[in-house]
Amino acid sequence: MQCTQPMLCAQGVTFRYDEGAKPALDNISLSVEKGEYVAILGANGCGKSTLAKHFNAILLPESGSVLVEGMPTSQEENLLALRQKVGMVFQNPDNQIVATVVEEDVAFAAENLGVEPGEMRRRVDEAMRLAGIYAYRDKAPHKLSGGQKQRVAIAGVLAMQPDCLILDEATAMLDPIGRQQVMQTVHRLNRQQGITVVQITHYMEEAAMADRVVVMSAGHIVMDGTPREVFTRADELHALHLDVPQPAELCQMLAREGLDIPDDIIGVDECAAALYRLLTGKEAPAHE
Ligand SMILES: Nc1ncnc2c1ncn2[C@@H]1O[C@H](COP(=O)(O)OP(=O)(O)OP(=O)(O)O)[C@@H](O)[C@H]1O
Ligand SMILES: [Mg+2]
Known part of the structure; x- marks a missing residue:
């Protein structure tokens, strides 16, 4: 597969956590275009998080390559740039809180990138507005609901002005209202700000709202299509222990x-x- 500068591109990626073990990713190729909203589905342990971690160089492929807007993740000099381009939000909102006041928390990662203070103030305010948490800016993050905390985490990523947001089961620990708030926020960022979204989820209703659904099984990609194309294959999905x-x-x-x-x-x-x-x-x- 030849990549023409998509947002994310994995080419023949194989990865093993331990030498001699079964690969967690087995010759995976996947390209995500700029502005796309892609959902990734798959049973526990099929390699979704491992793939996500390859897209911002938390993990590097054993063979094959991963490119972020054309930049290979394997080149160390790209690391800062691509961590800024691809922001990750994880499952547990409590593990992502680093400060005692919301706006300080939102500023944390971007401050570490060396953004100067005036620009920082502007970015943090904009990020909090985009994530819908501006009203809580002087509150203690640990007192917020799960959905609000995840939006604080999203705002922290937005302050780095990323081109792509990867959500690894970011709604899994939330109540239905929190899930809905986070989903609305992420869809709005995709539609209005053009941010590319890759969302790993176990909720089929969330995947049904994506532009494209990718299904993984045992380190492979086994389906890739529109939600309609994928979810009409109910028998195959059930065989992979997935619902429709x-x-x-x-x-x-x-x-x-x-x-x-x-x-x-x-x-x-x-x-x-x-x-x-x-x-x-x-x-x-x-x-x-
Ligand atoms: N740190 C690690 N060390 C060793 N093996 C690991 C590690 N993390 C994951 N694995 C293994 O790699 C495979 C893929 O795991 P991964 O976490 O990517 O799956 P997943 O699709 O994200 O699963 P889940 O839905 O449970 O989050 C699994 O077999 C898992 O046991
Ligand atoms: Mg996972």
């Missing part, structure tokens, strides 16, 4: 039973409209 979004599950089940309903539905609204059509024979009334 509930609306897809229901419609595929009804279609299999011979009912006249499309089997490529994945969203709640289109599922509701199809059920209405099935039950009444009429088109569902448009939303107000």
